Amino acid sequence: MSVDQQPVIRIANGHRLTTNGREQNPCSLLIRNGRIEALGEQADQAEVDQTIDATGCMVTPGFTDLCCNLREPGAGQKGNIASETRAAAKGGYTTVCAAPDSSPVNDSGAVTHLIREVAANRSPINVLPLGAATRGLEGELLSDMVGLSAAGCVALSNGMSTVRNARILRRAMAYAQTFGFTLMLQPRNHALAADGFAHDGMVTTRLGLLGIPEVAETAAVSEMLLLAEETGVRLHLSQLSTARSVAMVADARARGVLVTADVAMHHLVFTEQALGGFDSRFHVLPPLRTEADRQGLLAGVRDGVIDAIVSQHQPHDSAAKRAPLAATEPGLSSIESVLSLGLGLVQKGELSEAHLIAALTKGPATVLGLTDNTLSVGEVADICVIDTRATWTPTATNILSAGKHVPVTSRPLPGVVRHTLCAGKTAWALA
């Protein structure tokens, strides 16, 4: 091994997960210079610097997250690129898209460069910045989309903010379409959502909370789909929360509209009931909705209408969550729990292992126009080794993210990431 070379690694006896599901027979992988060099017997016999024993484990491509808040620049008390990418690697991720909702907003090449530079030095995984679609995410003026793309932004997004004016939304789409950019939008009608922070329904009625009605999302989805159809933009709808939205996206796709969509893992697992005891952790945006919505979203993932499952990771300092519900900030520290919550759905029979992993790997890669990772010879070694039989219980001390408001703390969760390799280098290894 010369100095500029990476160690040669063998992942021994794991079960690869391909599009056909988990392979019955174990298969070793040989990794040299950041790529998969050989498989099977050839990999078993090669001379290596390090062997990762993956006996009984599932070996999958590293996960890709379309929506992750790294809190840098601007909100150091909530987290930073180093802390949150380390947490992501522990969660099995090798690529995360950095949401543009930083401070300053990522609406200029300078901010994009800053994020990429810090990530190059501090992140064990790939960080792909998302550029702000409008300046300051204010929904009034277009950002320099071409400049952002040249600086390294992989797509444009309006983050957690809405574009209230339909005329500006239409122009943003037309401009993005001109240059072939993907536009990511969280569908929410600003006036209908108003100051709400929970699904307008049984729970808000009982608890006397201001609600966000279902139509706040579906009215925006409808508007966005019609405008996308007209402008021809590649539209990606971020964090759908209602069953109705899924049906509308399916319809639009059938008409030939270029639309993709994602859902946050917590919307597949929890419902409005999670807020029942005024639990501020579950103050998320869009809000957790009904069981029927959860079922509709799961069906969307199974049917492929929803391309990707995202973490929508939003780390906060404790003060941001330590207040009466209405005074707290939305978001969960979720990236370390996504896989385990997903495996919980697999155990309940609500999602297949293959669908889950596809929505964490192939689906988001396709949305970004990246090549699909199939764990074949010659591919970049972005790999995750998962012990699906092991369990772990999240606690304030074993959570690496600066945000400790994780969705589950009191009980063991299935699935432990034993090892994450990003381009052949160890990004996370279980001690």
Next chain:
Amino acid sequence: MTAYDPSAPSLQLTRDGQLKHFLTLDGLDRPLLTDILDTADSFIEVGERTIKNVPLLRGRTVVNLFFEASTRTRSTFELAAKRLSADVLNLDINTSATSKGESLSDTLLNLEAMASDMFVVRHSQSGAPHFIAESVTPGVAIINAGDGRHAHPTQAMLDMLTIRQHKHEFEGLRVAIVGDILHSRVARSQISALKTLGAKEVRVIAPATLLPTDVQSLGCNVEYDMTRGLEDIDVIIMLRLQRERMEGALLPSEREFYRLYGLSTEKLKLARPDAIVMHPGPINRGVEIESAVADGLQSVILNQVTNGIAIRMAVMSMAMSGQVAERSQAQSNALPKGINS
């Protein structure tokens, strides 16, 4: 997968089912609510004596924490605490620490450090008393004196006491709640109490803009029309209408609201002849209720105010004894461990 069972009573009850906080009526059973009413009945007698004090909270410090303005609720809580012989501290937080940027939890931790035994909390945000009881000062008894649109459990219980005095039992009663249900914490708590105590029907009467989504999920029937809505009704509860409701386009005008939903002498005749009229106050005469009805023979509005002191004495003394029981239990649990190790 639910992270928290909303009906779980654990937060406000001790392990053996005693009240230790009083946050909401959801999850409290009929025997406990009846116990509160019976205890309040015994305090009504205290109020009629020349010396109105009993020593149940002697040496205890009760802090009235009003983050939102209130006259009646606050003064009845103060009187109730004084009749129980507690030391009372009134804090008007609007003009105090929070306006200097101190967080709610910091303010409360400071007050806890002053050895307070009970906080009576009114706050504009739903769930604020839950938050305090759960995360800030679990060793201090928290009494909810009204939080956002969520709950106003002592008001609902004094209304139940008033109903019981006039109707003797809840079984078979039909109760109408009229007006701005959407913004009313009182209505939510009343519906919960009436359902638990066994009322035959709770009917909410309002236009759709003043009703919460899925209001039927609370167990009540909905009626848009007051003429049909008052049929067979034994108890009419009128709610206060805030002026700002016109601005959000929830209602066109006060005049139209009064014509459709105001309780006039004429409309009162549609209910049962022995129906009683209630209002949690403060009353908007000529907006939701005609003066002649508010001051009429069927009105029990002033009884409600009198009962407020007795109910608050009952809840405060019960929660305090629950806290004391839990503290001594915690101490006796901790003791053997300390000796052995």
